[in-house]
Amino acid sequence: MRAIRALFLLVFLCTQAACAVQLAPAYDKQIVDTLVSASELAETQFATLKAGADKSTFPEHAADYSKIIGKLSTAETLARIRPAPTGSHIVPLGSAVPRTADEVPSVVAIQKLEDDVSRMRTSHQASGLNETEVASYKGQFEFFMTNALTYEKALER
Numbered sequence: 001m002r003a004i005r006a007l008f009l010l011v012f013l014c015t016q017a018a019c020a021v022q023l024a025p026a027y028d029k030q031i032v033d034t035l036v037s038a039s040e041l042a043e044t045q046f047a048t049l050k051a052g053a054d055k056s057t058f059p060e061h062a063a064d065y066s067k068i069i070g071k072l073s074t075a076e077t078l079a080r081i082r083p084a085p086t087g088s089h090i091v092p093l094g095s096a097v098p099r100t101a102d103e104v105p106s107v108v109a110i111q112k113l114e115d116d117v118s119r120m121r122t123s124h125q126a127s128g129l130n131e132t133e134v135a136s137y138k139g140q141f142e143f144f145m146t147n148a149l150t151y152e153k154a155l156e157r
Helices: 002-017 029-048 055-081 105-127 131-154
Strands: none
Touching: 029 055, 029 105, 029 131, 055 105, 105 131
16 A cells, blocks of 8 residues: 555656656667668578578578677667666566666567577588478567567657
């Protein structure tokens, strides 16, 4: 009951003082542009390897994997260093509002993207890739990229 009163008082004071509590980080176009660039590179790689690839073809694709992972790593760094929302310390416990960079949905998704592309690269190098594996990596990549871009684009207000 005390917490409810405190929250009510906070909301009342903020509306009276016209204060704004920002619960999400600010939009950063550079993060979106970097993710889109990584997605374009990855989709090209998936299209190239659609039918599968023998491990002997890995050297000709190694630089492409590195470019994709490099772009994703850049996007993750940009998302991590973005300033935390002001006023986030007053959000009630149990809320879904990120409190650290590790909880920001796009950071989590980007980490999954990096891991998946790294696993695909390792698999390609070690034993090659069959058509089903490429389709699986592609589906997983698109799922996490959609999550990352949806969150980041939603911040654009």
